Amino acid sequence: MHIIVCIKQVPDSAQIRVHPVTNTIMRQGVPTIINPYDLVALEEALRLRDRLGGSVTVLTMGPPTAEDSLRKALTFGADRAVLLTDRYFAGSDTLATSYALAHAIKKVAEMWGEPDIVFTGKQTIDGDTAQVGPGIAKRLKLNQLTYVSAIKELDMDSRTLTVERRAEGGVQVLKTRLPVLITVLEGINEMRRGTMEAALNAARAQVTIWNATDAGIPELTLCGLRGSPTVVKKVFAPGARTEKAHQIETKGLSPAEIAEAALAEIFQRQPAVEADVMRNAESI
Amino acid sequence: MIDEKFDVIVVGAGPAGNAAAYTMAKEGLKVLQLERGEYPGSKNVQGAILYADALEKIIPDFREDAPLERHVIEQRMWMLDDNSYVGMHYRSEDFNEEKPNRYTIIRAQFDKWFSRKVRDAGAVVLCETTVTELLRDTRGKVIGVRTDRAGGTIMADMVVLAEGVNGLVGQRAGLRKELKPDAVALAVKEMHFLPRETIEARFNLKGNEGVVIEIMGTVTNGMTGTAFIYTNQESLSVGIGCMVSDFVKSDTSPYALLEAFKNHPSIKPLLAGSEIKEYAGHLIPEGGYKEIPELYGDGWLVVGDAGHFVNAVHREGSNLAMTTGRIAAETIVWLKRRRDPFIADNLAEYARRLEQTFVMKDMKKYKDIPNFLHAKADTVFGLYPRLISKAAQTWFRVDGVDKRTKEKEILQSFRKGRTLTGLIGDAFKLARAWR
Numbered sequence: 001m002h003i004i005v006c007i008k009q010v011p012d013s014a015q016i017r018v019h020p021v022t023n024t025i026m027r028q029g030v031p032t033i034i035n036p037y038d039l040v041a042l043e044e045a046l047r048l049r050d051r052l053g054g055s056v057t058v059l060t061m062g063p064p065t066a067e068d069s070l071r072k073a074l075t076f077g078a079d080r081a082v083l084l085t086d087r088y089f090a091g092s093d094t095l096a097t098s099y100a101l102a103h104a105i106k107k108v109a110e111m112w113g114e115p116d117i118v119f120t121g122k123q124t125i126d127g128d129t130a131q132v133g134p135g136i137a138k139r140l141k142l143n144q145l146t147y148v149s150a151i152k153e154l155d156m157d158s159r160t161l162t163v164e165r166r167a168e169g170g171v172q173v174l175k176t177r178l179p180v181l182i183t184v185l186e187g188i189n190e191m192r193r194g195t196m197e198a199a200l201n202a203a204r205a206q207v208t209i210w211n212a213t214d215a216g217i218p219e220l221t222l223c224g225l226r227g228s229p230t231v232v233k234k235v236f237a238p239g240a241r242t243e244k245a246h247q248i249e250t251k252g253l254s255p256a257e258i259a260e261a262a263l264a265e266i267f268q269r270q271p272a273v274e275a276d277v278m279r280n281a282e283s284i
Numbered sequence: 285m286i287d288e289k290f291d292v293i294v295v296g297a298g299p300a301g302n303a304a305a306y307t308m309a310k311e312g313l314k315v316l317q318l319e320r321g322e323y324p325g326s327k328n329v330q331g332a333i334l335y336a337d338a339l340e341k342i343i344p345d346f347r348e349d350a351p352l353e354r355h356v357i358e359q360r361m362w363m364l365d366d367n368s369y370v371g372m373h374y375r376s377e378d379f380n381e382e383k384p385n386r387y388t389i390i391r392a393q394f395d396k397w398f399s400r401k402v403r404d405a406g407a408v409v410l411c412e413t414t415v416t417e418l419l420r421d422t423r424g425k426v427i428g429v430r431t432d433r434a435g436g437t438i439m440a441d442m443v444v445l446a447e448g449v450n451g452l453v454g455q456r457a458g459l460r461k462e463l464k465p466d467a468v469a470l471a472v473k474e475m476h477f478l479p480r481e482t483i484e485a486r487f488n489l490k491g492n493e494g495v496v497i498e499i500m501g502t503v504t505n506g507m508t509g510t511a512f513i514y515t516n517q518e519s520l521s522v523g524i525g526c527m528v529s530d531f532v533k534s535d536t537s538p539y540a541l542l543e544a545f546k547n548h549p550s551i552k553p554l555l556a557g558s559e560i561k562e563y564a565g566h567l568i569p570e571g572g573y574k575e576i577p578e579l580y581g582d583g584w585l586v587v588g589d590a591g592h593f594v595n596a597v598h599r600e601g602s603n604l605a606m607t608t609g610r611i612a613a614e615t616i617v618w619l620k621r622r623r624d625p626f627i628a629d630n631l632a633e634y635a636r637r638l639e640q641t642f643v644m645k646d647m648k649k650y651k652d653i654p655n656f657l658h659a660k661a662d663t664v665f666g667l668y669p670r671l672i673s674k675a676a677q678t679w680f681r682v683d684g685v686d687k688r689t690k691e692k693e694i695l696q697s698f699r700k701g702r703t704l705t706g707l708i709g710d711a712f713k714l715a716r717a718w719r
Contacts, residue, residue, distance in 0.1 A: 007387065015561070031323075068323070075412075196286055196413075196436035203408045 001056030001156065004105055004115040005037035005078070006136070009062050009069040010126040018237040034069045036186065037121025043189045044151065044182075045119050046077050052156060055079040057108055059114075061089055061100055067207050074202030075194040082108060086211040091225030094127070098135025099222050104215045105140060117161075118181040122147055130183070135182035145174055146183045175248040285437040291314040293429055293440040294407075294618060295415045295453055297324035299602045300588025301446030302398040303342050303609030309407035311617045316438065317407050318431060320414040325395025327448075329566035330602060331473065331514055331521055333496065334394065335385045338603035342610050343401060347383065351393040353516040354494025355384030362550070364501030365673040369550040380493065388494045388514045388521070390475075406600035418443060418457045418584065425627070426583030427682060429453075442583055442616055442626045446609060449567045449589040459584065461575035466658060467571025469509065469596070471525025472538040474546075476558035481519050486554060487515055498599060503545045507534055508661040510599075511545050513554060520558065522546065525568060530661065538565060569623075570596040573651035580631035581640075587612045595646050597653055604643050611637050652717035660710060663702065671701050 011030045013269045034042075045056045056071040061084040068080035087088050092100065109115060118137075123130035130146070137144035147162050149171065153162040159178040164171050166185060194202070212220055221227060250261040267274035294305045297319035305317040321327035333356065339346050358375035379385065394582040403409050418429040419437065430440035445454050449468065454460045478486075487495045509526030524538070524545050531538065546555055569575065569592040576592045579585060588605035589594075595604060612683055615634040616626070626631045638644045675694040685693075698707065 031326075075410075193412075193433065196431060196433040196438070199410050199413060199433060200286065200288070200408065203403075203410055 001052050001117075002109075002113045002115045003049060003117045003119065004057045004059055004108055005038070005042045005045045005073075005119045006101060006132070006265065007058055007060050007069060007073060007121075008035045008124050008126075009033070009066040009243050010035045011125055013125045018235075033071065034064070034072060035121055035124045035126075037123060037125070037184065039191045040186055040189060041119035041121050041182075042073055042076060042078065043183045043191045046192065047189070048117070048151070048154060049079075052154065054110070054116075054283045057082060057112060057239075059101065059104060059108060061092070061097060061104070064209075067209070071202055071205070072122070074205050075199045076192060077194050077198045079209065080112070081205070082208045083208060084215055085212050086223075088212045088220050088223045091228060092223065093228035093230035094129050094131035094135055094266060095229065096223050096225075096227035098132050098139060099219075099227060100212070100215070100217060101132065102105065102136050102139035102278055103217045104210065105136065106261065107214075107216050108212070114179065114254065115182075116156075116159075116178045118142060118179070120181070120183045122183045122185050132200075133181060133183040138182070142179050142181040143176040144181045144183075145176060145226070147181050147185055168266050200205075285435060286439075288438075290314050290438065290442060291620065291659040292316070292442045293318065293415075293438065294444045294446055294567065295429065296446035296448055296588075296590070297321070297395065297399055297402075297409065298328050298446060298448055298588060298605065299395075299398070300590070300593075300609035302395070302402050302445070303338075303606040304444050304446060304587055304613040305407045305409070306398075306405050307610050307613035308400045308617060309402065309405035311613075312406075313617060313620060315407035316440065317409045318413045318415055318429070319409065319411045321411060323357075323411055324399035324409070325392045325398060328391050328395055329471075329473065329564045330391045331512055331523060331599070332389050332391045332394070332602070333514065333599070334389045335600065335603035336383065336387065338387050338610075340383075342606060347545065350397050351389065352403070352492075353388040353390060354489070355379065356386040356452075356494045356496050357489075357493045358389065358495045360495065360497040361542035362497060362499045362501070363672060364499055364503050364548060364550060364670045365670045366502055367549055368673045369499075369501070370669075370672050370676050380719040386496075388516050390516060392518075394418055415447070415453050416456075418453060420583075424582060426581070440691075442585075443446075444609075444612055444616070445584060445586045445590050445604075447590050449569050451586075451590040454577070454586060454590060458708050459581065459586070460590075461570070463567070464571065464575070465529035466527055467569065467575045467592075467654070469525045469530060469568040469570045469601060470527050470528050470538055470565065471523055471568055472502045472542050472563070472565040473521055473523030474542065474560050474564075475516075476520040476522055476555050477518060477561055478520060478558045483515055483518070483520065489515065492517070492687060499545075500665060502666055503548060504541065504665050505534060506662045506666040507531070507536070507655050508665060512599075513551070519561075520555065522555065527570065527658065528567070542584035568596070568601065569594050570654060572596065572654040573647040574654075576647065578681070579635050580628060585612050585615075585631055585634055591645060593647065595650060597650050599647070600646075604646075607641060607643050608638065611641065611643075650717070656713055656717040660713075663710065667701050671698055 009032050012033045015030050049056050054076045058078045058081045064085050067083055070083055075083055120133035134144055147166050148163045149166045150164040161180055162175045165174050248261050248265045249256050291313040292308055292315050294301045294317040297317055305315050309315045357379040360371055360373045362369040362371040364562040414432045415429045416432055417430040418426050421427050426443050430437050447453050451460055494515045497513040507526040507530035509523035514521040524542050569589050576601050593604040593608050594601040612634050619630050674697055678690050678694050
């Protein structure tokens with residue numbers, strides 16, 4: 001079995017600074033980490049490999065320094081790592097990123113075998129779009145399962161996979177055929193600590209580094225800034241606001257009494273809401 | 285257990301460990317470096333000033349790609365009382381030389397760079413790996429280490445302990461004693477971000493010029509300690525530190541001390557408008573020469589902070605760390621070439637070589653200073669700054685009092701604060717400790 005995990009090196013969001021004057025994000029000196037959701041994906045991939053055999057390839061697109069993240073993925077036990085780096089990729093939005101990654105995955109498939117599963121985290125903590133995973137699936141015509149909270153069953157004979165997917169208002173149990181792209185939720189596993197052997201191997205491993213040509217990307221105009229229709233209009237640091245808190249007193253402590261008091265207070269302040277709710281209530 | 289055996293295992297990836305690992309790897313030794321932090325530098329805290337000379341002897345062309353903030357062209361020494369400072373400034377165009385002598389740096393970045401050099405030189409560097417124990421053979425010679433990773437026992441001919449001030453591995457192995465509270469300082473620092481232009485205007489700088497301010501005085505509440513402000517490209521490093529034993533005795537928290545320091549009327553305007561983004565604390569071994577532990581034994585030696593190599597008077601530490609790391613590495617390479625075993629008798633060469641360097645000479649020169657300062661903390665860090673500030677004010681204030689009377693007043697305030705024998709005694713003791 002061959003599993004590809006797409007990861008992204010992101011600035012540690014806990015330590016990001018916004019320039020006090022220009023309001024731009026100051027990246028200088030901000031430590032980078034592997035996007036935490038991607039670590040969940042990697043651990044899930046490693047578990048499947050440990051159980052069923054095969055190999056795990058970690059893939060990232062980013063600046064040359066993203067090699068640090070790949071090396072770290074190797075210390076956890078990944079089998080190989082590929083860095084996609086080229087000036088042409090600079091400024092990519094999700095459309096351009098999924099384009100480049102999709103082609104890199106094709107190239108990985110050529111070199112080390114067709115992937116059965118491609119993993120990504122549910123989203124990154126710097127972009128927060130959750131678009132790249134589905135974008136890759138679409139471009140590679142893979143089945144896609146997003147927001148997966150558990151992999152219940154993987155049957156390599158029938159090449160089917162059953163997962164739990166968290167959806168609004170409940171959990172869906174979904175079954176699909178391989179190959180598949182899965183984006184995983186946080187908190188479904190805990191990243192392992194690599195063994196000394198894995199750590200030593202990682203320290204010595206060669207990370208495969210590809211530029212756009214190496215990765216066989218046909219249209220450079222679809223990469224980077226040129227291939228990115230998204231425009232950042234403005235970056236700003238939200239200022240502090242003052243808001244008055246208001247305490248609502250209730251007669252009793254039963255849920256009904258608390259709800260009643262809260263509603264009365266809201267309706268008093270927002271008569272329009274009351275009218276709206278009442279109208280809806282009548283129609284029900 | 286890993287089958288592979290290394291020539292040398294270096295414990296720690298600070299300046300001492302990196303200097304040692306780099307020097308040995310470059311000479312072709314098979315080196316494994318183990319660091320408990322997430323990345324090299326993640327656990328390391330320093331003001332920080334880089335002294336070029338020590339690094340130049342290891343990586344001559346470091347200026348080409350090392351992440352340096354500003355080169356220091358001006359040094360300010362300030363003595364504070366509650367409302368004022370008395371200062372000496374030295375600024376020279378000579379410091380704008382082609383190869384500047386001192387730089388401000390940000391350690392997290394600098395250490396990453398240094399570690400990359402170590403890896404490029406051929407050493408295997410593993411982070412997030414804590415050495416828990418030294419392995420010894422039946423005769424007590426150190427033959428490897430145990431780590432906290434699964435299957436993480438590794439053998440080596442030689443172990444270099446560059447594990448920093450706390451030195452738990454060495455302590456656990458009985459190679460050194462626990463740190464004494466009066467031999468170690470606790471320093472805290474903050475990074476204050478300011479736009480480049482603001483820093484340059486505020487400190488009268490252009491380009492990558494930098495200023496260093498070293499401060500002593502009443503701001504440490506009569507405790508033995510100093511404070512500092514260093515200019516980086518887009519930030520100021522602001523910190524203060526005192527002996528741990530003094531903190532315990534005075535029941536003061538380092539953070540409260542730093543707050544008071546930042547609000548001092550002479551300091552506050554320098555920090556105005558800055559955004560604090562980082563708070564760090566670290567121990568500094570300041571016990572001096574007398575606290576240096578055993579430096580070597582069968583199969584092991586100690587470098588850097590773990591060896592208590594800090595010159596507290598001159599605020600030097602990382603350069604001593606790099607130098608001891610380099611000398612240790614050179615000794616190991618030399619023994620290896622001669623096929624001499626790494627036993628205590630042969631490793632004594634490390635101590636002999638250290639004696640020839642500024643490291644041991646300076647450590648010895650100032651061996652009595654820690655005791656002097658400590659015994660006189662109240663006087664040196666409280667009374668004298670007050671008296672000197674008062675003297676300056678009396679002298680500069682024009683108020684119709686004639687100069688002779690002013691001189692008398694100043695003299696009297698000193699006599700009142702400290703007896704004549706006390707004054708002479710302090711001067712004499714300081715001179716003797718300084719010698």
